[in-house]
Amino acid sequence: MNVNTKIFLGLLLALAAVTCLVPMSMAQGVSDQNASAKNVILLIGDGMGFPQLTLARIDKAGENLTEYGPSKLFMDSMDRTGYVRTYSSNSFVTDSAPAATAMATGQKTNNGVLSQDATAIQGKRDGKNLTTILEMARFAGLSTGVITTTRITHATPAAFYAHVDNRDNESEIADQLLMSNVDVILGGGLQYFIGKNETDPTGKAGKRADERNLIKDFESEGYVFVYNGTAFHKVDANDTKKLIGLFESSHMQYELERQQSQEKDPSLAEMTKKAIEIVSANPKGFFLMVEGGRIDHAGHERNLSKIIEDTLAFDDAVKVAINFAHLRNDTLVIVTADHECGGLVLQPENLQEYESGGIDPIFASGTTKTPGPRYDFITEMEEATHTGVDVPIMATGPGAEKVSRGMLDNTQIFSIIKEALGL
Numbered sequence: 001m002n003v004n005t006k007i008f009l010g011l012l013l014a015l016a017a018v019t020c021l022v023p024m025s026m027a028q029g030v031s032d033q034n035a036s037a038k039n040v041i042l043l044i045g046d047g048m049g050f051p052q053l054t055l056a057r058i059d060k061a062g063e064n065l066t067e068y069g070p071s072k073l074f075m076d077s078m079d080r081t082g083y084v085r086t087y088s089s090n091s092f093v094t095d096s097a098p099a100a101t102a103m104a105t106g107q108k109t110n111n112g113v114l115s116q117d118a119t120a121i122q123g124k125r126d127g128k129n130l131t132t133i134l135e136m137a138r139f140a141g142l143s144t145g146v147i148t149t150t151r152i153t154h155a156t157p158a159a160f161y162a163h164v165d166n167r168d169n170e171s172e173i174a175d176q177l178l179m180s181n182v183d184v185i186l187g188g189g190l191q192y193f194i195g196k197n198e199t200d201p202t203g204k205a206g207k208r209a210d211e212r213n214l215i216k217d218f219e220s221e222g223y224v225f226v227y228n229g230t231a232f233h234k235v236d237a238n239d240t241k242k243l244i245g246l247f248e249s250s251h252m253q254y255e256l257e258r259q260q261s262q263e264k265d266p267s268l269a270e271m272t273k274k275a276i277e278i279v280s281a282n283p284k285g286f287f288l289m290v291e292g293g294r295i296d297h298a299g300h301e302r303n304l305s306k307i308i309e310d311t312l313a314f315d316d317a318v319k320v321a322i323n324f325a326h327l328r329n330d331t332l333v334i335v336t337a338d339h340e341c342g343g344l345v346l347q348p349e350n351l352q353e354y355e356s357g358g359i360d361p362i363f364a365s366g367t368t369k370t371p372g373p374r375y376d377f378i379t380e381m382e383e384a385t386h387t388g389v390d391v392p393i394m395a396t397g398p399g400a401e402k403v404s405r406g407m408l409d410n411t412q413i414f415s416i417i418k419e420a421l422g423l
């Protein structure tokens, strides 16, 4: 049997498996059609394309891998699945800013722009501010939260609460976070909350030119502020309405580093659990965005171990959300990505490796042709880039069925959440 025949037979088997699964989930009597949700948890794996999922799944199998493919991530158990195209207004290859804007507002915008329409040009011209799903939820009296492993002012979380023509204006984004009245704020990025002549509680210098101390402002607005794992774990969710936890000067640690560190930052799963405990106290419901933000950074670095550990840590956060949702019938959980990063390819290195079932992951986008009139120079790039491929989406709970009605555009994620919450 040659390689192509094997691939063809594999595809046929996969197709047969998918065909069997569809009626199975229908037969479960899932009441997710046109149903309304009280709560929505949107989990975004930044840079988490299909190959990153496959890689994490293979690693999770570890030594228990007796056959090729039996291991599953928690997100693989979600009953509705689909795929999403990710292009932005001015590129087939998006960055996190317009991708998160599409999910947050239902509209495409240009690369680098956060929740302004496509008349905005990054760093040059403001566009019209677009109302985000988080703002709509808050106006309707729901509780809200944003959680990430990156700086809280980084593009993905920022698109849900800020409106700027340039994702790099992180001091201004922090100002807008203070104005946004988000109830639970967890992530990294202390540097944009402290003046450049001040040091933050972790001992690092701030970056704000205006010397404002936003932490004091948050505290006077009634927020509990924590900056390390010990204080975070002591926060009593029953007694806390507003929480801001900023655990690093810049991004939070990669999961691989976090596991090895003495004074551990909270994990993404622990932050998700605490946030749910706080925002679920609101009888009107909540909207919570959770980002596994460093899967993307690991992809840029072309670091396979970091991709695996951050994807598995993200999957643990998905498990927390699913466990909450499955105890009730009023919570829509959506898991997706903003774009793929790295052009990760899971390929056999040679035919022998193929025969023995091994893989040799590589980053295709680390090597590129230098743009020019002749396109004939191959350059090894230090960093891998984002790619324009489609990304996965999975969902469970009221409204989940809508993710499996054929190809989705990332803007439709906004509509699915809006409809589910009846906003």
Ligand SMILES: [Zn+2]
Pocket: 047, 096, 296, 297, 300, 341, 386
């Ligand atoms: Zn990126």
